[in-house]
Amino acid sequence: MDAVSRIEQTLSAALANGEVAGCPPRLAAALRYAVFPGGARIRPRLCLAVATACGGGNDTGIADAAAASIELLHCASLVHDDLPCFDDAAIRRGKPSVHRAYDERLAVLAGDALIVLAFEVLARAAANAPQRLGPLVMTISKAVGMPSGIVAGQAWECEPRVGLADYHRAKTGALFAAATVAGAAAAGVDAEPWRELGERLGEAYQVADDIRDVAADPQELGKPIGQDAILGRPSAARELGLQGAIARLKQLVNGAIASIPACPGAEELKAHIVMEAQGLLPKELARRAA
Amino acid sequence: MDAVSRIEQTLSAALANGEVAGCPPRLAAALRYAVFPGGARIRPRLCLAVATACGGGNDTGIADAAAASIELLHCASLVHDDLPCFDDAAIRRGKPSVHRAYDERLAVLAGDALIVLAFEVLARAAANAPQRLGPLVMTISKAVGMPSGIVAGQAWECEPRVGLADYHRAKTGALFAAATVAGAAAAGVDAEPWRELGERLGEAYQVADDIRDVAADPQELGKPIGQDAILGRPSAARELGLQGAIARLKQLVNGAIASIPACPGAEELKAHIVMEAQGLLPKELARRAA
Incomplete structure (x- = not known):
């Protein structure tokens, strides 16, 4: 089964x-609505690609669970x-956001339930490999969580002074x-050396997101563009200009690839990352940048 | 160290x-504000009492972590x-609620971060006993979570028809x-037989909560009374009358005690539950009921 099918099924x-x-049926419906149809599933596919590169891609469902856990948390944060x-x-994703489609209460609860489910899916999958669960x-x-997870990142928007690096990180x-570290941990190898790859790709993704916000077709993006300017958020595309931001993206992706730890499937993983990076740009820009 | 000190410290x-x-400093402050000073810490003290009764009360910090995890989730749900x-x-607890003291955004994020922390505290404590983590x-x-955790319970308030038993459960x-099952699991014994005790005590607590809402001193309670009537919520005290509700509470507590599985510390656990049940009633009512 291909990676996307495995992720959707898990x-x-x-x-x-x-x-x-x-x-409660409305909460159940809101949860499924928040998760399907998905976006590009970039994080869980990265997680599975790393698990596979480490030689653990077909192992006991733990890699699938790790990938799903990360996507559930991503969906929770969007809600x-x-x-x-x-x-x-x-x-969001081309349809009304959860609080518009259901209501604000169900959106709060759906986010909460998705966070819980992200841990539950790990515990279920690790029943036969308890040493990997911790x-x-x-x-x-x-x-x-705290001090520097996505909830902390969102909390920087509530501070009078924002450390920009802390915010994006x-x-x-x-x-x-987490996608790269969890992929390696699911495969049972030493996981921390994989953190740098994920951090660099996260930074690349942030730059690409800034580019899409100024240069994408809203239809292709599934949400309105120009939000960074409206909401006064920092943006690489506004700071560096469009061409400067594209150059920065290439630089970050190359740095990410250079950081890949030695592993059996390094070449396939590099190819995966190059392909993904192309997919991060709006189609028209990617064509011109190629 | 006594149970309360262990809980506060953990x-x-x-x-x-x-x-x-x-x-982010404001989120950090909001988290501490949501957890301290606490309420009666009934659930974590029950968790520790069960772990101790099962012979695992002094074991490697896992019982403390399980108790803290349950209290963190309780605090998250209050926020x-x-x-x-x-x-x-x-x-809440005699001071402005989190969204009043901070703001609504930090209250959403504080709840999220507390849920995450509830799992993190378990994983940290179980590093030396990985088989207990799952x-x-x-x-x-x-x-x-779904289908019948506290988030699902809250979601019943968003449904056009509410299954009352499902809602309270x-x-x-x-x-x-979870407090009784996790206490037993932390002690490393067969945990599911402990579920009935927790469920019965939960029902007793719900009845006591309904009694407090009609009969407590708001100062003693730390929040306004009469909310069930205002919010149209079901209430044992309104359905059975005050004396009927007190009789029902006694019956539930006796049933809970009768359900305690065989364990080394059964007598101390019974004494703990009897004392706790007295504490659930407003002081004046408890004096008269004794």
Whole structure:
């Protein structure tokens, strides 16, 4: 089965465990709505690519669970970031955001339930390999919680003074770093050396996101463009100009590839990352940059 | 060290892991504000009492971590339940609720971060006993997530039709059941037989909560009374009358005690539960009921 099918199937199975008699049906529906149809599933595909490169891609479902866990947390953060008290986003992935499609209460609860599910899916999958569960739970906690996970990243938006590096590292980098570290941990190899790759890719993704926000087709993007300027958020595309930002993206991707630790599947992983990076740019820009 | 000191110390140490350079300071402050000073810490004390009764009360910090995890989740649920889109509560534990003291965004994020921390504290403590982590993570996930954890319980408030038994079992019973099951799991004994005790105590607590809402001194309670009637919530005290509700509470506590599985410390555990049950009633009522 290809990586995307494995991810979709693991996510669906994780949700199905909660969709049983006695569950509140609107919350169940909101959870599935928040997860499907997905975006590009960049983080879980990166996680599986690393697990495979480390030789553990077919191992006992733990790699699939790690990938799904990271995507569930990403979905949770989108649902909560879209809330009226934050971005008040009406549209996400080309359809109404969860609080618009359901209501604000269900959006708060859906985010909470997705965070819980991210840990549950790991514990289920690790039943036969208990020694891998601790490192995975620690990796995931670090990516989401205090002091520098995605929740901390979002919290920088509530501070009078924002450390920009801290903000980006936490808001975007943390979950990419978790994707590479968890992929290696799921494969049972020494995982920390994989953090740098994730951090660099997270930074690259942030630059690409800034580029898309100024240069994408809203239809292709699935949400409105120009939000960074409207919301006064820092943006590489505005600071460096469009061409400067594209050059910076290339530099970051090359640095990421150079940081890949020695592993059996390094070449395939490099190819995966190059292909992914091309996919990060709006189609028209990617064509011109190629 | 007594149980309360162990709990307070474990909670404080868990928060301290996130209070480091590079963390967003207002979120760090909101987290500590949400956890300290605590309420009665009923659930974590129950968890420790069960772990001790099972012979594992002094074991390697896992029992302390399980107790802290349950209290962190309880605090998270209070912060999110108090949000404007739910109860819009101004006061909690005798001081402004988190969204009033900080803001709504930090209240959403504080709840999220506390959920994550509840899992992190388990993974840290289980580093030397990895085989106990999986059952603990599964127990905690079940208590909080879908289909019948406290998040699902809160979600019943968003449904057009509410299954009252499902609602109470999830909203209150789930975390009490987790307290007894996690206490046993932390002690390394067969944990599922302990679920009934927690469920019965959860039901007793719910009845006591309904009694306090009609009969307590708001000063003693730390929040306004009469909320069930105002918010149209079901209430044993309104359905059975005050004396009927007190009789029901006694019956539930006796049933809980009768359900305690065979264990080395059964007598001390019974004494703990009897004393706790007396503490659940407003002081004046407890004096008259005794």
